[in-house]
Amino acid sequence: xxxxxxxxxxxxxxxxxxxxxxxxxLAQMGADVIxxxxxxxxxxxxxxxxxxxxxxxxWAGLNKGKRSVAVDMKSEEGRELVTRIVTAPGEDAxxxxxxxxxxxxxxxxxxxxxxSDLITVTLTGDRHGRPQVDYTVNPAxxxxxxxxxxxxxxxxxxxxxxxxxxxxxxxxxSLLAAExxxxxxxxxxxxxxxxxxxxxxxxGHLGLIGDAVLNEEERQKSGNALYGAYGQDFECADGERxxxxxxxxxxxxxxxxxxxxxxxxxxxxxxxxxxxxxxxxRWRVRHxxxxxxxxxxxxxxxxxxxxxxxxxxxxxxxxxxxxxxxxEDPDLSSANPMFRTLEQPGIGQYPVPGAPxxxxxxxxxxxxxxxxxxxxxxxxxxxxVGMTDTEIAQLFDRGIVQSPDFVRPRTAA
Amino acid sequence: xxxxxxxxxxxxxxxxxxxxxxxxxLAQMGADVIxxxxxxxxxxxxxxxxxxxxxxxxWAGLNKGKRSVAVDMKSEEGRELVTRIVTAPGEDAxxxxxxxxxxxxxxxxxxxxxxSDLITVTLTGDRHGRPQVDYTVNPAxxxxxxxxxxxxxxxxxxxxxxxxxxxxxxxxxSLLAAExxxxxxxxxxxxxxxxxxxxxxxxGHLGLIGDAVLNEEERQKSGNALYGAYGQDFECADGERxxxxxxxxxxxxxxxxxxxxxxxxxxxxxxxxxxxxxxxxRWRVRHxxxxxxxxxxxxxxxxxxxxxxxxxxxxxxxxxxxxxxxxEDPDLSSANPMFRTLEQPGIGQYPVPGAPxxxxxxxxxxxxxxxxxxxxxxxxxxxxVGMTDTEIAQLFDRGIVQSPDFVRPRTAA
Numbered sequence: 001x002x003x004x005x006x007x008x009x010x011x012x013x014x015x016x017x018x019x020x021x022x023x024x025x026l027a028q029m030g031a032d033v034i035x036x037x038x039x040x041x042x043x044x045x046x047x048x049x050x051x052x053x054x055x056x057x058x059w060a061g062l063n064k065g066k067r068s069v070a071v072d073m074k075s076e077e078g079r080e081l082v083t084r085i086v087t088a089p090g091e092d093a094x095x096x097x098x099x100x101x102x103x104x105x106x107x108x109x110x111x112x113x114x115x116s117d118l119i120t121v122t123l124t125g126d127r128h129g130r131p132q133v134d135y136t137v138n139p140a141x142x143x144x145x146x147x148x149x150x151x152x153x154x155x156x157x158x159x160x161x162x163x164x165x166x167x168x169x170x171x172x173x174s175l176l177a178a179e180x181x182x183x184x185x186x187x188x189x190x191x192x193x194x195x196x197x198x199x200x201x202x203x204g205h206l207g208l209i210g211d212a213v214l215n216e217e218e219r220q221k222s223g224n225a226l227y228g229a230y231g232q233d234f235e236c237a238d239g240e241r242x243x244x245x246x247x248x249x250x251x252x253x254x255x256x257x258x259x260x261x262x263x264x265x266x267x268x269x270x271x272x273x274x275x276x277x278x279x280x281x282r283w284r285v286r287h288x289x290x291x292x293x294x295x296x297x298x299x300x301x302x303x304x305x306x307x308x309x310x311x312x313x314x315x316x317x318x319x320x321x322x323x324x325x326x327x328e329d330p331d332l333s334s335a336n337p338m339f340r341t342l343e344q345p346g347i348g349q350y351p352v353p354g355a356p357x358x359x360x361x362x363x364x365x366x367x368x369x370x371x372x373x374x375x376x377x378x379x380x381x382x383x384x385v386g387m388t389d390t391e392i393a394q395l396f397d398r399g400i401v402q403s404p405d406f407v408r409p410r411t412a413a
Numbered sequence: 414x415x416x417x418x419x420x421x422x423x424x425x426x427x428x429x430x431x432x433x434x435x436x437x438x439l440a441q442m443g444a445d446v447i448x449x450x451x452x453x454x455x456x457x458x459x460x461x462x463x464x465x466x467x468x469x470x471x472w473a474g475l476n477k478g479k480r481s482v483a484v485d486m487k488s489e490e491g492r493e494l495v496t497r498i499v500t501a502p503g504e505d506a507x508x509x510x511x512x513x514x515x516x517x518x519x520x521x522x523x524x525x526x527x528x529s530d531l532i533t534v535t536l537t538g539d540r541h542g543r544p545q546v547d548y549t550v551n552p553a554x555x556x557x558x559x560x561x562x563x564x565x566x567x568x569x570x571x572x573x574x575x576x577x578x579x580x581x582x583x584x585x586x587s588l589l590a591a592e593x594x595x596x597x598x599x600x601x602x603x604x605x606x607x608x609x610x611x612x613x614x615x616x617g618h619l620g621l622i623g624d625a626v627l628n629e630e631e632r633q634k635s636g637n638a639l640y641g642a643y644g645q646d647f648e649c650a651d652g653e654r655x656x657x658x659x660x661x662x663x664x665x666x667x668x669x670x671x672x673x674x675x676x677x678x679x680x681x682x683x684x685x686x687x688x689x690x691x692x693x694x695r696w697r698v699r700h701x702x703x704x705x706x707x708x709x710x711x712x713x714x715x716x717x718x719x720x721x722x723x724x725x726x727x728x729x730x731x732x733x734x735x736x737x738x739x740x741e742d743p744d745l746s747s748a749n750p751m752f753r754t755l756e757q758p759g760i761g762q763y764p765v766p767g768a769p770x771x772x773x774x775x776x777x778x779x780x781x782x783x784x785x786x787x788x789x790x791x792x793x794x795x796x797x798v799g800m801t802d803t804e805i806a807q808l809f810d811r812g813i814v815q816s817p818d819f820v821r822p823r824t825a826a
Binding site: 004005017021024025029043046047048049050051052056057058059060061062064108125126127130131132133135136137139140141142143144145146147148149154155156157158159160161162165166167169170172173174176177178179180181183185187189190191192193194196197198200201202203204205206207208209210211212213214215216218219221222223224225226227228229231233241242243245247248251279280283313315316317318319320321322323324325326329331332336338339344347348350351352353354355356357358359360361 | 417418430434437438442456459460461462463464465469470471472473474475477521538539540543544545546548549550552553554555556557558559560561562567568569570571572573574575578579580582583585586587589590591592593594596598600602603604605606607609610611613614615616617618619620621622623624625626627628629631632634635636637638639640641642644646654655656658660661664692693696726728729730731732733734735736737738739742744745749751752757760761763764765766767768769770771772773774
């Protein structure tokens with residue numbers, strides 16, 4: 001049961017999506033990840049969605065498999081403790097992830113006085129250091145303008161915080177790259193990145209900035225159509241809806257064959273004088289293609305379409321609500337080895353995902369529930385900071401640290 | 414000018430977003446990344462958006478700074494060449510990223526016969542090995558069902574391929590984690606992940622699966638509102654639209670103060686009997702909050718709002734189209750050191766992003782344009798495979814490899 005990052009220790013001072021996800025991804029690859037929080041919990045302690053118990057499903061989701069330490073950072077002593085945890089010795093330690101906007105004692109230059117080869121990865125909102133969230137970055141970059149039904153004249157927001165998720169993953173890559181560098185050169189590293197830059201870079205990588213600069217025609221909303229080739233949603237006879245893809249030549253010819261529309265497509269080619277083997281042509285005449293395909297779907301139930309499409313190897317899927325997906329799709333249940341149904345303390349039982357990656361050198365790491373806030377305070381003060389039971393008990397006595405289940409040892413009385 | 418991954422060599426056999434992004438991210442951190450393609454180009458060679466010249470802005474965006482090799486893989490000799498490039502010696506080489514669905518000669522078990530410590534990272538569509546794209550994964554997981562205007566009864570697609578971008582970043586993390594492991598244990602690694610699992614895991618991490626399993630009420634579309642706290646778009650007096658955020662306590666109190674709505678909010682608290690300091694309350698009564706704030710925005714132009722909000726440190730942004738953002742936002746221009754205006758061969762000039770991360774151990778790596786297809790064929794056959802000029806010339810003669818500008822050396826005549 002050795003996992004790929006076993007032995008690595010990472011400390012995380014974070015809130016919300018990106019940096020908590022980064023720490024959790026490292027934990028799910030086998031690293032020992034210690035998240036520290038204020039005694040009352042971080043800014044994300046009550047982030048929605050909540051469970052019926054009132055506990056945050058969001059927090060539980062993004063902090064699985066970490067150790068949790070709760071410290072009063074308003075006190076000098078608490079700040080010193082966090083510094084000692086972050087800069088504790090160990091060849092595979094001295095790795096710090098943060099998006100907390102704390103100036104002074106948590107700065108890289110201050111912290112590395114205690115460990116010169118410290119690596120910190122700091123995520124900010126924008127490159128000017130201001131807070132940003134997906135909800136502000138998207139409007140600024142034009143994403144809501146190209147999202148939504150064709151012809152709809154209002155901006156439409158994304159429901160998934162994509163930039164946060166991407167930024168979190170870049171924190172992981174940056175930390176691993178910096179640690180690789182330290183292993184060879186012995187040097188520490190300050191890594192910085194901003195959420196808005198992550199989004200702007202991705203827009204550029206996808207060609208959207210070049211498109212805006214070089215092309216006359218401005219990118220429009222295109223509803224559920226696959227941009228630049230063919231892909232569309234259709235309603236079936238039973239009221240269900242499916243998405244079908246004709247992005248590659250093989251997908252397109254498979255779709256035409258499965259629906260028996262080769263003649264109609266040939267007529268369309270004659271009419272428009274353009275070959276549908278060209279993906280750009282499929283995009284330009286997508287409404288005509290959809291009109292040809294629509295009647296085929298309208299008279300067939302999904303139960304008839306699914307086995308045919310699967311047999312022919314088409315790329316397609318069925319629209320579901322999240323609840324239906326969880327109930328009906330085995331990929332979202334324990335039938336998928338990535339998931340395990342866990343008891344999440346304070347919340348209840350539900351299927352919980354581990355890392356999507358598998359590594360051949362070891363077994364798949366099963367997901368581990370999130371800790372209760374401060375659950376590992378005592379343990380970390382002992383095994384990382386190297387404090388005695390008496391010293392630890394005194395910190396609890398003075399309210400500098402907290403744990404949901406600390407029991408005062410008799411010897412400290 | 415040493416960059417964080419300098420010396421590492423990665424080979425990439427890929428198409429579309431995720432794996433090309435993975436290779437490019439490594440290249441933008443300083444690795445030597447070699448992408449091989451069929452002589453006519455990969456499946457993504459003409460992916461939209463296109464430039465006015467007809468060349469793919471998408472391909473250029475996702476292959477910046479790589480070396481490109483064009484090989485006829487239908488020939489035995491071409492396949493052998495690719496095998497030699499992938500498994501070439503070098504302590505920091507033997508790293509292979511792929512999402513090509515090629516069975517047999519490109520399998521991990523076949524390739525590692527030529528290099529036992531080979532690391533491959535393979536991305537598939539779903540865990541069953543079937544192709545999937547964001548456009549099919551989203552409907553299957555329920556994302557379009559929770560996207561779009563409140564009360565809208567149609568599914569709404571995302572315009573940005575978030576799962577692809579996230580999966581690409583996970584390919585980078587996995588490769589770096591596996592290489593770290595190889596450095597310590599000398600062992601190769603087969604890493605596998607699937608796009609649909611990446612998406613399903615993220616949905617779980619965000620608490621959406623727990624929400625669907627444990628809560629009675631099903632998550633609904635909520636338009637441009639920030640889910641679970643407060644955040645909303647407003648139209649201003651000049652017709653511009655802004656997004657304002659009241660996620661944290663500080664953001665919320667700042668917004669109330671800036672808009673002078675403290676009294677109205679206090680009345681709302683009395684009326685509803687709930688404290689707006691609680692983020693869940695702000696979410697539940699968001700329509701009432703919006704009704705209070707709306708008139709304030711309706712009589713003010715952005716030119717009046719912007720300096721006030723910036724001065725008060727509010728988290729907000731202005732809605733723009735991509736074109737307007739590129740024209741007006743310095744963060745999307747060369748004023749941002751992440752961007753550089755480059756001449757992209759076959760396309761033209763436009764601002765191109767490098768990696769969003771900076772590493773203190775070296776200068777920021779400037780972005781490098783994408784190669785023309787096959788531009789480095791000759792060079793790679795020489796410096797990676799170790800072929801002589803004569804051997805290389807013979808491969809060109811027989812059409813096994815291709816390059817846009819190969820000049821037959823006289824000695825090979």
